[in-house]
Amino acid sequence: xxxxxxxPKHLLEIKNLVKYFDISGGLLEQLHLKGGRxxxxxxxxxxxxxxxxxxxxxxxxxxxxxxxCGKSTLARTVLGLYPPTSGExxxxxxxxxxxxxxxxxxxxxxxxxxxxxxxxxxxxxxxxRQILEEPLRFHHPEVSGNxxxxxxxxVMTQVGVRPGWADNYPHEFSGGQRQRISLARAxxxxxQFIAADEPIAALDVSIQxxxxxxxxxxxxxRGLTYLFISHDLSxxxxxxxxxxxxxxxxxxxxxxxDELFGSPLHPYTQALLSAIxxxxxxxxxxxxxxxxxxxxPINLPxxxxxxxRCTFAQDRCRQEIPTLIEPETGRFVACHGVQEGRL
Numbered sequence: 001x002x003x004x005x006x007x008p009k010h011l012l013e014i015k016n017l018v019k020y021f022d023i024s025g026g027l028l029e030q031l032h033l034k035g036g037r038x039x040x041x042x043x044x045x046x047x048x049x050x051x052x053x054x055x056x057x058x059x060x061x062x063x064x065x066x067x068x069c070g071k072s073t074l075a076r077t078v079l080g081l082y083p084p085t086s087g088e089x090x091x092x093x094x095x096x097x098x099x100x101x102x103x104x105x106x107x108x109x110x111x112x113x114x115x116x117x118x119x120x121x122x123x124x125x126x127x128x129r130q131i132l133e134e135p136l137r138f139h140h141p142e143v144s145g146n147x148x149x150x151x152x153x154x155v156m157t158q159v160g161v162r163p164g165w166a167d168n169y170p171h172e173f174s175g176g177q178r179q180r181i182s183l184a185r186a187x188x189x190x191x192q193f194i195a196a197d198e199p200i201a202a203l204d205v206s207i208q209x210x211x212x213x214x215x216x217x218x219x220x221x222r223g224l225t226y227l228f229i230s231h232d233l234s235x236x237x238x239x240x241x242x243x244x245x246x247x248x249x250x251x252x253x254x255x256x257x258d259e260l261f262g263s264p265l266h267p268y269t270q271a272l273l274s275a276i277x278x279x280x281x282x283x284x285x286x287x288x289x290x291x292x293x294x295x296x297p298i299n300l301p302x303x304x305x306x307x308x309r310c311t312f313a314q315d316r317c318r319q320e321i322p323t324l325i326e327p328e329t330g331r332f333v334a335c336h337g338v339q340e341g342r343l
Contacts, residue, residue, distance in 0.1 A: 017087035
């Protein structure tokens, strides 16, 4: 009997995810005069628009793009911190969007998040010991006090913070040490998946390398899967398995790290990569300079959201929203120029 090879099961799947924020304010703020009559106008931020992607167990998927492109909103929506406006989210084959807080509880230990600013995400009134013990005591009240203390010491050692400092408070640590503590808090419940939202953006360059190595060591030791949010492409090249490029809440390109840095397809991806500084290499002639006004997620342009800054845009780009196509196996891009073969 011939057994056909099975497709690897995705740990996380996102299908047509949409997240909008209504910032209209109160009723009086929504009212305005239009044509001599009072009309009501709602203001909506379209942060994430129809994003579809998946993550395999043990890989690191990096999401990159300019500030305000929806990277952090995507991560927070996936973890249930924001309810999605529409779309579907699956974890290990189980749909988790729309679950009640009680039904979502078993997934809280499997899915954790490391935030960009550790000083803001750590409670200043709690010692490191209290911060690390809290998630374990909440999710596993059956664990004895001695075992909890042993786990705190073990995890602190793993992230490179002395267990003897457990009774200190967050303000007594440096930025890099606080970020280590943030990672330790996430690891306390033995998660499978971690969303790291710009975890090294606020740190010095030398400390950034230490935190990156720590993340990769933890992944190797624990078999972790990462959704890594960043705007630093040089960091992404070092840590990511695959890269998703976002622009104004829209997924432009999704492929392996080697393919993205070797031969980017989308014009926006090409512009991002050309902006990376390289020692001994002149930018003249290779740097892609974007022109035109930067649109906002409140008033998205028609057609392709990037057409106003793209030198290859044509009438179709201004009128029709491109769909995500797969020109090569495992490689996805949303661009009419690529689809038509002119790019």
